[in-house]
Amino acid sequence: MAFKAMTSKEVTKKVFNKENLFVLDVRNESDFQDWKIEGRNFRYLNIPYFELLDGIEEIMDKIPADQEILVVCAKEGSSVMVAEMLSDAGLDVSYLQGGMKAWSEHLEPVKVGDLKDGGEVYQFVRIGKGCLSYMVISNGEAAIIDATRMTDLYLEFAEGIGATITHVFDTHLHADHISGGRAIAEQTNATYWLPPKDATEVTFDYEPLEGGIDVTIGETKINIHSLYSPGHTIGSTSFVVDEKFLLSGDILFIDSIGRPDLAGKAEDWVGDLRESLYTRYRELSEELVVLPAHFMIIDELNDDGSVAEKLGTLFEKNHGLNIEDENEFRKLVTENLPPQPNAYQEIRETNMGKINPDTEKQREMEIGPNRCAVR
Amino acid sequence: MENIKVNVTLDAKGLACPMPIVKTKKAMNTLEAGQVLEVQATDKGSKADIQAWANSAGHQYLGTIEEGDVLKHYLRKSSNDSSIERKHPNVTSNDELEKKLDANENIVVLDVREAAEYAFNHIPNAVSIPLGEIEERLSELNKDDETYVVCRTGSRSDLAAQKLAENGFSNVINVVPGMSAWTGKTNTLNK
Numbered sequence: 368m369a370f371k372a373m374t375s376k377e378v379t380k381k382v383f384n385k386e387n388l389f390v391l392d393v394r395n396e397s398d399f400q401d402w403k404i405e406g407r408n409f410r411y412l413n414i415p416y417f418e419l420l421d422g423i424e425e426i427m428d429k430i431p432a433d434q435e436i437l438v439v440c441a442k443e444g445s446s447v448m449v450a451e452m453l454s455d456a457g458l459d460v461s462y463l464q465g466g467m468k469a470w471s472e473h474l475e476p477v478k479v480g481d482l483k484d485g486g487e488v489y490q491f492v493r494i495g496k497g498c499l500s501y502m503v504i505s506n507g508e509a510a511i512i513d514a515t516r517m518t519d520l521y522l523e524f525a526e527g528i529g530a531t532i533t534h535v536f537d538t539h540l541h542a543d544h545i546s547g548g549r550a551i552a553e554q555t556n557a558t559y560w561l562p563p564k565d566a567t568e569v570t571f572d573y574e575p576l577e578g579g580i581d582v583t584i585g586e587t588k589i590n591i592h593s594l595y596s597p598g599h600t601i602g603s604t605s606f607v608v609d610e611k612f613l614l615s616g617d618i619l620f621i622d623s624i625g626r627p628d629l630a631g632k633a634e635d636w637v638g639d640l641r642e643s644l645y646t647r648y649r650e651l652s653e654e655l656v657v658l659p660a661h662f663m664i665i666d667e668l669n670d671d672g673s674v675a676e677k678l679g680t681l682f683e684k685n686h687g688l689n690i691e692d693e694n695e696f697r698k699l700v701t702e703n704l705p706p707q708p709n710a711y712q713e714i715r716e717t718n719m720g721k722i723n724p725d726t727e728k729q730r731e732m733e734i735g736p737n738r739c740a741v742r
Numbered sequence: 743m744e745n746i747k748v749n750v751t752l753d754a755k756g757l758a759c760p761m762p763i764v765k766t767k768k769a770m771n772t773l774e775a776g777q778v779l780e781v782q783a784t785d786k787g788s789k790a791d792i793q794a795w796a797n798s799a800g801h802q803y804l805g806t807i808e809e810g811d812v813l814k815h816y817l818r819k820s821s822n823d824s825s826i827e828r829k830h831p832n833v834t835s836n837d838e839l840e841k842k843l844d845a846n847e848n849i850v851v852l853d854v855r856e857a858a859e860y861a862f863n864h865i866p867n868a869v870s871i872p873l874g875e876i877e878e879r880l881s882e883l884n885k886d887d888e889t890y891v892v893c894r895t896g897s898r899s900d901l902a903a904q905k906l907a908e909n910g911f912s913n914v915i916n917v918v919p920g921m922s923a924w925t926g927k928t929n930t931l932n933k
Contacts, residue, residue: 395790395791395794396794397790397794398790415791415794415795415798416759416760416763417760417763417767417791417794417795417798418798420760420763420764420767440759440760441759441787442758442759442787444758444759444760444761445759445760448760731786
């Protein structure tokens with residue numbers, strides 16, 4: 368039987384469509400436990416490739432004959448080897464092109480809505496890592512919010528729809544992924560905005576993003592109104608776009624809320640986080656569509672693959688927004704926190720411009736899930 | 743740093759996964775039990791994989807040294823060390839040896855593991871003479887010293903202690919189990 372490559376884009380489609388897939392992950396057990404391809408109807412078998420060097424007979428009875436099979440490894444090489452063995456044994460299988468490295472870098476653009484003047488908002492779903500970034504487009508101009516380091520994709524996308532990138536924003540200094548914001552701004556001569564309270568140690572010039580600033584994209588005054596909302600970081604800033612979308616950064620997610628500890632300030636910032644979520648956000652229209660900077664679990668995806676929900680719905684359903692008791696809230700966000708993201712200190716320093724690791728090193732630093740939330 | 747003495751060196755530089763492990767497995771087949779293999783690789787992922795592979799295959803992973811872009815992994819081929827019956831009559835425990843070291847008693851610690859095992863982790867001031875070299879290097883030791891022999895599990899040190907006794911060493915003590923369970927002070931290489 369033949370074996371073929373499956374791209375991250377094709378796997379993403381299967382995730383979005385809740386299709387069945389049998390994932391044979393041949394990485395180390397610890398790597399698999401830490402981070403894997405998530406799909407609602409995916410089934411898994413984890414056997415390290417080095418257990419299969421003498422043959423795959425032992426696992427043949429664990430591989431279903433009636434399901435599509437995808438072999439996955441870190442960078443592709445081992446999955447090709449195992450896929451070939453399975454194919455020689457008569458199975459029809461695919462391997463993940465580029466491995467988990469490519470999976471971690473794949474961005475899937477999903478349209479999340481229209482603007483009043485005919486403009487559009489796109490969400491870029493980094494499916495493997497749970498990062499969400501945005502492009503707001505209006506009258507041939509575009510703004511990018513919370514860009515990942517895969518900058519080419521945004522540039523190509525903007526070019527494809529004939530838009531010029533004029534403004535680039537980061538809602539906060541990221542600790543889980545390397546920002547592409549500065550690089551995009553440099554390449555396009557766009558203005559790079561960063562909250563000054565998060566930028567006290569940065570080594571480059573930026574435009575200070577503070578609460579109450581309005582930025583116009585395109586000629587018809589698409590309004591990006593900033594709202595100071597500290598808690599995940601001290602500078603964290605949300606945006607209301609076109610009085611319709613609330614870009615909540617790492618403050619509020621669909622099924623969870625931001626964690627205040629990644630800059631080592633959990634105790635100091637827990638009060639800010641509560642103020643942002645329980646007072647500042649309460650003053651906003653419940654009709655706003657919340658567009659966060661992350662998703663944590665695959666169940667947060669809508670049917671079209673987007674991650675978006677009305678603020679009013681989150682006030683009803685998000686556990687983190689419904690904790691009356693302040694002490695209980697304090698406990699939730701300062702105790703029993705999930706493990707910190709891989710290399711988060713180095714990632715923060717990279718985003719400050721203090722260190723400049725090469726692409727290979729950047730990939731390595733970003734390996735794994737994002738872990739920016741508490742549930 | 744100076745090179746660690748090994749039995750076989752495998753050059754897997756420039757090879758991508760899975761080749762470093764495929765080659766390591768093949769090279770390991772050519773080694774005798776207890777011998778040490780050095781694998782030179784540039785694939786960063788090889789560090790975690792070689793460790794996990796060694797564990798699952800029953801080999802001993804000693805450690806990795808990074809020199810620029812090159813990772814040098816050290817592995818010792820599985821041996822049935824621990825299944826051999828010990829014969830040297832004079833035996834002590836790790837705890838007893840640790841007490842003597844802490845009390846600064848005038849004793850000699852002889853580590854008979856392979857040079858690579860010693861390099862990654864050993865008791866401070868221990869003398870390193872691998873079991874296979876004991877006979878030709880007897881002159882480096884003093885027959886009247888109170889000599890504590892250590893290895894990983896107490897088997898190689900048993901054989902070494904027997905050899906020393908046969909050669910007129912009067913005060914030789916085998917330390918059981920040895921480095922596999924050693925909790926006292928050590929000099930280590932950063933793995």
